Amino acid sequence: MRGLGLKLQELAPTLWGVLAAASTTQSLTFEVPEMRRDRSLVFTTVCAMMSILRSQKANNFQAIIALFLLGSGASKREIEVFAHAGISLSYKLGMNYLDTLSHKGALQFRAVWRVFMC
Known part of the structure; x- marks a missing residue:
């Protein structure tokens, strides 16, 4: 030390x-x-x-692991075990991260749609 x-x-x-x-x-x-x-x-x-x-x-690795676990059908308990080990985000944070990505993706889709349709 x-x-x-x-x-x-x-x-x-x-x-x-x-x-x-x-x-x-x-x-x-x-x-x-x-x-x-x-x-x-x-x-x-x-x-x-x-x-x-x-x-x-500031660790995207944890977010990626959380998204992988959510996408592969892992249970809440399994995700929480990984979160306590520091490998993944918690279930709640993973869902919030997924909601944020979904919202950003929808906004980007609408922007592209407006450009090419008008």
Whole structure:
């Protein structure tokens, strides 16, 4: 974790500075350092949590797997197992994603229809 913390501090100095500023209080300067948790370890953990969240929100692989599972007739329970493992979107998110794609497809079809029919 130490090596990762140093690498994060080098690659994301702004984020590291924001975390340092947010975690520093007036009473922190008067406390005994041994009584506090290692700030570097806490900052590294926060950065790891943020990267996992970003990865989950911007991962088309999970959406593709969810669409495959929905299309192949997998049960809700099976889809939820894959979602808990981080491999797929949940059943509800998969259905929402499918609805969004259907809506966008219908709008695109209407636009093409208008161009070629008029």
